[in-house]
Amino acid sequence: MKKFIYKSLFFSFLSGLILSIFLITMGGYIDYFYVKFTTPKAKSMIFGDSRSLQGIQPKIINKYFDKNEFELPMFNYSFTIAQISYDSLYLRSIKRKIDTTTKRGLFILSVHPWVLSERQKSLKNVPPHNMNCVTCNPNFEYFFRNLRYFHFRSIIRRTSKLHKDGWLEERNLPKDTNALKKGLLHQIKMYKGFSKKWKVSKKMLGTLEETINYLKKFGTVILVRMPVDDKIKEIENKYWKDFEQDIKKITNRTQVQYISFFRNKLKYKTYDGNHLDKYGGVPFTKDLCKRILLKK
Amino acid sequence: MLFNSLDFAIFLPIVFLLYWFVFNKNLKLQNLLIVIASYIFYGWWDWRFLSLIFFSTVVDYTMGILLSKEEKPTKRKLYLWISILVNLGLLGFFKYYNFFLENFITAFSFFGYKINAQGLNVVLPVGISFYTFQTLSYTIDVYKRKLKPTKDFIAFSAFVSFFPQLVAGPIERATHLLPQFYKKRYFDYDKAVDGLRQMLWGFFKKIVVADNAAKVVNEIFLNYHEQSGINLLIGIIFFAFQIYGDFSGYSDIAIGASRLFGFDLMQNFNFPYFSRDIAEFWRRWHISLSTWFRDYLYIPLGGSRGGTWMKIRNTFIIFLVSGFWHGANWTFIVWGGLNALYFLPLLLLKKNRVNTDTVADGKIFPSIKEFFQILLTFSLTVLAWVFFRSPTVIDAIKYIKHTFSLSLFSIPTIDMKPFLYIVFLILIEWLSRKNKHGLEVLKSKNILFRWGIYFIIMSIILIFGARSDSFIYFQF
Numbered sequence: 097m098k099k100f101i102y103k104s105l106f107f108s109f110l111s112g113l114i115l116s117i118f119l120i121t122m123g124g125y126i127d128y129f130y131v132k133f134t135t136p137k138a139k140s141m142i143f144g145d146s147r148s149l150q151g152i153q154p155k156i157i158n159k160y161f162d163k164n165e166f167e168l169p170m171f172n173y174s175f176t177i178a179q180i181s182y183d184s185l186y187l188r189s190i191k192r193k194i195d196t197t198t199k200r201g202l203f204i205l206s207v208h209p210w211v212l213s214e215r216q217k218s219l220k221n222v223p224p225h226n227m228n229c230v231t232c233n234p235n236f237e238y239f240f241r242n243l244r245y246f247h248f249r250s251i252i253r254r255t256s257k258l259h260k261d262g263w264l265e266e267r268n269l270p271k272d273t274n275a276l277k278k279g280l281l282h283q284i285k286m287y288k289g290f291s292k293k294w295k296v297s298k299k300m301l302g303t304l305e306e307t308i309n310y311l312k313k314f315g316t317v318i319l320v321r322m323p324v325d326d327k328i329k330e331i332e333n334k335y336w337k338d339f340e341q342d343i344k345k346i347t348n349r350t351q352v353q354y355i356s357f358f359r360n361k362l363k364y365k366t367y368d369g370n371h372l373d374k375y376g377g378v379p380f381t382k383d384l385c386k387r388i389l390l391k392k
Numbered sequence: 393m394l395f396n397s398l399d400f401a402i403f404l405p406i407v408f409l410l411y412w413f414v415f416n417k418n419l420k421l422q423n424l425l426i427v428i429a430s431y432i433f434y435g436w437w438d439w440r441f442l443s444l445i446f447f448s449t450v451v452d453y454t455m456g457i458l459l460s461k462e463e464k465p466t467k468r469k470l471y472l473w474i475s476i477l478v479n480l481g482l483l484g485f486f487k488y489y490n491f492f493l494e495n496f497i498t499a500f501s502f503f504g505y506k507i508n509a510q511g512l513n514v515v516l517p518v519g520i521s522f523y524t525f526q527t528l529s530y531t532i533d534v535y536k537r538k539l540k541p542t543k544d545f546i547a548f549s550a551f552v553s554f555f556p557q558l559v560a561g562p563i564e565r566a567t568h569l570l571p572q573f574y575k576k577r578y579f580d581y582d583k584a585v586d587g588l589r590q591m592l593w594g595f596f597k598k599i600v601v602a603d604n605a606a607k608v609v610n611e612i613f614l615n616y617h618e619q620s621g622i623n624l625l626i627g628i629i630f631f632a633f634q635i636y637g638d639f640s641g642y643s644d645i646a647i648g649a650s651r652l653f654g655f656d657l658m659q660n661f662n663f664p665y666f667s668r669d670i671a672e673f674w675r676r677w678h679i680s681l682s683t684w685f686r687d688y689l690y691i692p693l694g695g696s697r698g699g700t701w702m703k704i705r706n707t708f709i710i711f712l713v714s715g716f717w718h719g720a721n722w723t724f725i726v727w728g729g730l731n732a733l734y735f736l737p738l739l740l741l742k743k744n745r746v747n748t749d750t751v752a753d754g755k756i757f758p759s760i761k762e763f764f765q766i767l768l769t770f771s772l773t774v775l776a777w778v779f780f781r782s783p784t785v786i787d788a789i790k791y792i793k794h795t796f797s798l799s800l801f802s803i804p805t806i807d808m809k810p811f812l813y814i815v816f817l818i819l820i821e822w823l824s825r826k827n828k829h830g831l832e833v834l835k836s837k838n839i840l841f842r843w844g845i846y847f848i849i850m851s852i853i854l855i856f857g858a859r860s861d862s863f864i865y866f867q868f
Contacts, residue, residue, distance in 0.1 A: 097581075
């Protein structure tokens with residue numbers, strides 16, 4: 097029996113070691129979120145869903161504000177619409193990830209109707225909400241709790257990479273306009289589905305305000321509405337007509353800035369009318385930085 | 393609790409450590425631990441199912457005791473029938489009630505009578521067909537005086553609910569498994585290590601072969617009318633390996649896990665796709681069920697001892713009942729009937745026991761004759777699988793019709809990756825075809841080679857494995 101236990105332990109140790117090396121070196125390729133939970137606490141952060149996860153590139157912000165007064169580097173703590181909304185769960189996770197010694201941080205919150213809506217399904221069992229440790233490397237808690245999110249075979253094709261700064265780089269971009277149209281149609285279908293099932297949440301506007309007030313203690317807070325295709329705009333306007341006014345009311349009360357790219361015609365490259373691709377994200381992040389500087 | 397879940401990965405080592413380090417001094421306590429662990433394992437799906445298994449246990453335990461005290465044949469028969477009716481009654485209620493009701497309504501409407509009756513909206517308890525048959529084997533064997541009834545309720549409960557094989561077999565005979573609960577178990581290093589090897593191979597078959605094939609198969613069967621003949625043909629071949637990987641994978645994990653606790657379960661699959669005729673296939677596929685039907689249905693009906701008509705009747709009965717056991721749908725009955733048709737010529741020509749040895753024993757490759765025999769047997773089973781997988785008999789016929797169209801000679805447009813995993817599976821199992829499981833050949837290899845293979849298989853599971861929340865045979 098002793099032999100069995102010792103050998104099992106040694107085998108488990110070896111397996112753990114190989115897995116650790118694998119996760120440390122390949123983590124960014126095999127999971128869209130894993131790396132986010134392996135980096136240290138952050139001084140400046142981006143929050144939101146997949147629009148900001150892919151569209152706002154921290155390295156551009158770090159470069160732009162290099163000599164400015166923000167405490168950088170910037171870290172993208174955005175997830176996807178299937179995982180977050182501005183509720184108390186997200187705020188709890190933000191509190192875990194933020195470096196509370198920060199005084200001059202920059203916090204960008206991407207807002208749109210869907211991240212402020214109530215849905216039927218609880219989000220408590222998905223990352224980041226099911227994670228206690230958000231700074232462990234390697235992060236076995238993530239591995240065991242969220243094994244279903246891993247797509248290990250991507251180590252071969254490497255279709256995406258989650259960078260250490262939290263930005264998700266999608267590398268498998270559509271090759272022709274047909275694929276782009278297909279992507280847009282999929283997004284339209286998805287949002288139409290949401291608008292039927294989800295509900296505008298005044299309560300969540302309250303939690304957003306709470307989140308802003310919490311973040312203000314550590315630096316500058318900016319709310320951003322990112323650009324999307326006209327067809328998606330139409331759905332959002334129909335779903336939540338007074339969204340802009342509602343957000344403005346909050347920013348007025350909390351004395352933070354709101355930058356909306358929503359009204360302008362979409363001039364940045366997306367791969368489905370909803371997500372800026374890695375090329376479109378560069379000018380967008382630069383324009384965002386300019387607008388932040390102007391508002392200061 | 394699913395074998396391929398984190399819950400089980402935590403559950404198994406805890407039970408293992410408690411079993412060998414805390415409760416090892418007392419056999420009764422060890423058995424009690426098995427019962428508690430098994431009830432937790434089963435209740436993980438739905439705790440309400442526990443009342444059913446407990447009820448079955450109490451009924452069969454009581455009938456066993458009563459049978460031991462009774463000498464009058466009429467009363468003994470009564471106790472046996474109580475057990476049969478209770479067990480099959482539960483099974484019938486949960487599994488077959490709606491089927492019979494629907495067919496009853498259809499039959500009456502055919503003659504112009506309209507019947508308004510409500511079907512039941514109940515969940516089929518996981519694995520009910522498996523443990524029902526296992527407990528039935530106990531009462532029948534006690535009745536036939538092949539087995540002494542147990543007075544140890546804990547041991548009997550452990551036998552009925554033993555968690556590794558509770559929900560998808562192998563369906564153990566009381567004569568084989570129950571006595572193992574009476575004897576003190578000793579930890580056997582080689583047995584435990586080989587058990588882990590067998591589990592690893594089971595996980596490979598389930599997660600890599602079955603679950604990857606399932607993704608393609610589900611898509612094809614859902615839109616079969618839009619698929620080309622070649623896609624449909626590949627789809628059904630993939631299904632043949634999906635169901636094999638899924639079910640034999642489960643059996644390997646179950647048998648391997650049991651060996652960790654010092655138990656021996658019967659072999660449930662013996663490389664069936666290397667069979668040279670249908671009779672051999674049925675000696676190698678779902679062995680615990682085939683032999684159950686052989687011992688408790690075929691032989692009592694007279695087996696193959698009688699005249700030609702009796703042989704034909706008994707063969708059809710056993711295959712049709714076996715089909716019906718799989719599910720309350722005409723597709724399973726047709727599947728059973730088709731297999732009976734395949735089997736019958738061999739039985740009537742007395743060629744059903746020709747191939748009882750291992751194919752190409754001592755050789756690397758099969759002979760040309762053996763190769764074509766294997767191919768023919770596989771093709772026949774694949775044809776029958778279409779009925780097994782299709783939602784209705786009409787769909788199955790249409791599927792076959794679409795397959796044998798001109799588009800059979802076109803280039804496949806489906807994901808062919810599962811094909812690679814299937815080739816790997818065939819290769820390993822061909823090399824191991826004389827053994828009890830795919831990785832038993834590693835036993836005699838040196839540690840570096842062995843561990844290297846383990847890590848490679850674990851990596852393949854991690855990298856190429858697909859995700860599924862169930863095993864096909866849970867529904868049966």
